[in-house]
Amino acid sequence: MNEKGMTVIVKTVTRYISGLIFLFGLYILLFGHLTPGGGFAGGVIMAGCFILITLSFGKEEIEKFLKHKKVTFLESLGALIFLIMSFLPVIFGKDYFLNIIHQKFGSIYFKFLSSGNIIIYNIGIAIKVMAGIFFVFFILSITRVVVFKGDYKIVKRK
Amino acid sequence: MIEVITSLFLIFMILGALIALESRDLFSSIISIGVVGFILSALFLFLKAPDIAIVQIVIEILTLVILIRATISRDVCFYEDTREFFPFAVNIIFLLLFSIIFISVLKYMPEFGEISxxxxxxxxxxxxxxxxxxxxxxxxxxxxxxxxxxxxxxxxxxxxxxxxxxxxxxxxxx
Amino acid sequence: MIWILTFILFAIGVYGVVCKRNLVKIILGFMILDYAINLFLILIGYRKGGIAPIISQNENLQEFVSKAVDPLPQALVLTSIVIGLAITALFVAIAIRIYEKFGTFDISKIKELKG
Structure with a gap:
């Protein structure tokens, strides 16, 4: 059990720090319309938290709470949120991609809920980017090439 | 002031790119491409684009992780550089043509920082x-x-x- | 001066893509091309003495409009960087498949093997 992943120093530091990294990504995501940041940066930072756990603990640890099918579901969910929110004004007879929430409850500035649709777009993009980038890294890390008696053989990583 | 900073950073980026392309060791060339990306991120911060700086520095870290994962577990860290004549000549001709076009365009480019x-x-x-x-x-x-x-x-x-x-x-x- | 240095960086990227024989070096050449083009777009949008395009709470809007840098190239480059990561991941996947099939990263050896 101890041979999986990296040494005990890396595991201890990861155990304390990974939650803080996830929280920082959430902050960058949710305040993307008032400060620098936004959906892309927040999603990539949250994916980096999961990649850190995968690198230091091995892939069995991450599969306990983030299964293969769940990642695929999250990626589709992000794209679906973005599409539904962009089609919402069409239902009410307005233009595509119109910011209807801000037009209805206007004149709130410099507050958390000040920009209408933009925060929901940000959440959708962040979920999509996080799931996609983590999935690519996961697929890249389970195939490995070893040299076995002079010829090449592909094994699944134990 | 901003011209001096930008020129200095660009010269460092060109040096890093040359080392990354010409080094014999694949691992050290990947480290040099990381240096180029981090200098680019600092340059974005000087050019008043904090959004781009955040995204660039995070993406650079992930690209380094993916590239190292792809190359370091392979058994070929050093390699022989076999250079052929034909692609080299094509590249030289293409770059000469392109730089002639670039020099003729350069007369009409405005000064740095004056564009609006x-x-x-x-x-x-x-x-x-x-x-x-x-x-x-x-x-x-x-x-x-x-x-x-x-x-x-x-x-x-x-x-x-x-x-x-x-x-x-x-x-x-x- | 700055335009010429940016062009030199672009030329180094083209040299890496065309002349190098190793697949990893070709990927690095594409990344250098990406950096040069992003930097060129951001340099076009810069104004001397400009401020970042983020309004703070006690700031006059008229004064802000006259001083801020161009936000449009920044928005385009923000999209372009993330696409660059996705393209790099796809390249790495193709390179790994080629390595599994032929056992080398060198494309001139792959040509000989196909024969």
Missing amino acids: SKVREFYLKEGFKKTGAANIVTSVILDFRGYDTLGEATVLFTSILGAVTLLRRRAKNE
Whole structure:
């Protein structure tokens, strides 16, 4: 059990720090319309938290709470949120991609809920980017090439 | 002042790119490409683009992790450089042609820092009023130019689908 | 001066893509091309003495409009960087598949093997 992943120093530091990294990504995501940041940066930072756990603990640890099918579901969910929110004004007879929430409850500035649709777009993009980038890294890390008696053989990583 | 900083950083970036392409060791060339990316991120911060700086520094870390994962577990760290004559000559001819075009265009380029487009004032003035977001870049990419972001999401989805499809079959067979 | 240095960076990227024989070096050449084009777009949008395009709470809107840098190239580059990561991941996947099939990263050896 101890041979999986990296040494005990890396595991201890990861155990304390990974939650803080996830929280920082959430902050960058949710305040993307008032400060620098936004959906892309927040999603990539949250994916980096999961990649850190995968690198230091091995892939069995991450599969306990983030299964293969769940990642695929999250990626589709992000794209679906973005599409539904962009089609919402069409239902009410307005233009595509119109910011209807801000037009209805206007004149709130410099507050958390000040920009209408933009925060929901940000959440959708962040979920999509996080799931996609983590999935690519996961697929890249389970195939490995070893040299076995002079010829090449592909094994699944134990 | 900003010209001196930009020129200095660009010279360091050119040196890093040359080392990355000419080094015999694959691992050290990947480390040099990381140096180029981090200098680029600092340069974005000097050019008043904090959004781009954050995204660039995070993406650079992830690219380094993916590239090291792809190369360091292989048994070829050193390699022989076999250079052929024909692509080299084609490249030299192409670059000469391209630099002639570039020099003839350079006369009409304005000075650095003097360019201003008309659409800039529209975005800055109306972006805050019409969307309520204090960050104008966010209001441009998610409200005025939402089609761009939609197309970008499609490209990301397609490329991830391609990578997964290429790699999945052999891992499942074993 | 700055335009010429940016062009030199672009030329180094083209040299890496066309002349190098190793697949990893070709990927690095594409990344250098990406950096040069992003930097060129951001340099076009810069104004001397400009401020970042983010309004703070006690700031006059008229003064802000006259001083801020161009937000449009920044929005385009923000999209372009993330696409660059996705393209790099796809390249790495193709390179790994080629390595599994032929056992080398060198494309001139792959040409000989196909024969």
